[in-house]
Each structure stands twice: as structure tokens, then as C-alpha cells.
Amino acid sequence: xxxxxxxxxxxxxxxxxxxxxxxxxxxxxxxxxxxxxxxxxxxxxxxxxxxxxxxxxxxxxxxxxxxxxxxxxxxxxxxxxxxxxxxxxxxxxxxxxxxxxxxxxxxxxxxxxxxxxxxxxxxxxxxxxxxxxxxxxxxxxxxxxxxxxxxxxxxxxxxxxxxxxxxxxxxx
Numbered sequence: 428x429x430x431x432x433x434x435x436x437x438x439x440x441x442x443x444x445x446x447x448x449x450x451x452x453x454x455x456x457x458x459x460x461x462x463x464x465x466x467x468x469x470x471x472x473x474x475x476x477x478x479x480x481x482x483x484x485x486x487x488x489x490x491x492x493x494x495x496x497x498x499x500x501x502x503x504x505x506x507x508x509x510x511x512x513x514x515x516x517x518x519x520x521x522x523x524x525x526x527x528x529x530x531x532x533x534x535x536x537x538x539x540x541x542x543x544x545x546x547x548x549x550x551x552x553x554x555x556x557x558x559x560x561x562x563x564x565x566x567x568x569x570x571x572x573x574x575x576x577x578x579x580x581x582x583x584x585x586x587x588x589x590x591x592x593x594x595x596x597x598x599x
Contacts (some may be wrong), residue, residue: 447491
């Protein structure tokens with residue numbers, strides 16, 4: 428059986444493949460370059476993720492990138508980590524929208540805009556976190572910083588969901 432993908436669906440699946448690779452190589456300007464074998468493994472997972480966006484291999488795909496960044500960046504978080512966060516978030520959002528229906532279903536413009544707005548608001552945590560980490564580098568930090576950061580993150584997520592609800596959120 429042969430499936431035909433509408434152009435919008437092909438773009439979403441292309442983003443699912445390219446996004447993790449972009450996130451993996453985002454640190455290259457600072458010398459954080461992955462080995463070739465890791466790129467090949469990530470590409471295999473990304474292709475699987477693009478084929479089945481609702482499958483658990485998507486979580487593994489994103490986890491590979493996050494694990495690489497954690498191991499290789501150490502205590503110094505380069506500014507390009509914000510780009511990596513954007514690439515991972517866009518990949519996740521593309522998979523969410525692609526998983527909404529059958530392969531032949533073109534993505535709805537309203538759904539794309541809803542998730543794009545939510546994504547931008549959630550992504551704002553990445554540069555904010557990077558700025559806080561940079562401001563506090565070389566200083567002893569209190570556990571209160573982590574608690575405040577967690578509270579701010581949760582509040583931002585709740586506000587994002589409240590400002591841009593789905594139709595299912597309105598049913599009760």
C-alpha cells in the first residue's frame with residue numbers, strides 16, 4: 428500500500444528529521460561536535476520518528492540530543508544551547524501536529540498557528556534560563572534559584588495553555 432503525503436505533512440516530517448540533527452550540531456561553533464556514529468544513530472531514530480510521530484522512538488530521538496549536550500557541555504552552557512532548545516521544541520511540535528491524524532491528512536492552519544504560539548511562549552524559557560545560568564556562573568547558588576525557576580516555568584506553561592486553549596480544553 429502506498430501512502431501519499433500532502434506537502435504540509437511532508438514539511439512536518441522533514442522538520443522531524445532535520446530538527447534533532449540541527450540541535451545536535453548547534454554547539455559546533457563552540458567546538459561541541461558529535462562523533463559520526465552518533466549522527467548516524469540519531470538519523471536512524473529521526474527517520475523512525477518522522478515515519479511514526481506518535482511512537483516512543485521520538486522520545487529516544489530527543490533524549491539522544493539532550494544526553495549529548497549534558498555530557499559534552501559540562502558546566503559551561505554555550506549560547507547556542509538556546510538554538511538547540513529551539514530545534515528540539517520545533518521537532519516536538521511538528522511531531523505533535525503530524526500525529527494528529529492519518530498520514531494523508533494535511534495539517535490544519537489553525538492547529539499549526541496554535542502550536543506555534545504555544546511553542547514560542549514555551550521556548551522563551553530557554554534564553555531566560557541561559558541568561559540566569561550565565562549571570563550566576565562562578566557564584567555559589569542557593570537552592571532557592573532552582574525553586575524559583577521551577578515555579579516560573581510552571582506558571583509560564585499554565586499561562587500558555589490558558590492563553591491558547593484547544594477546543595478539547597473547553598469541554599468539561
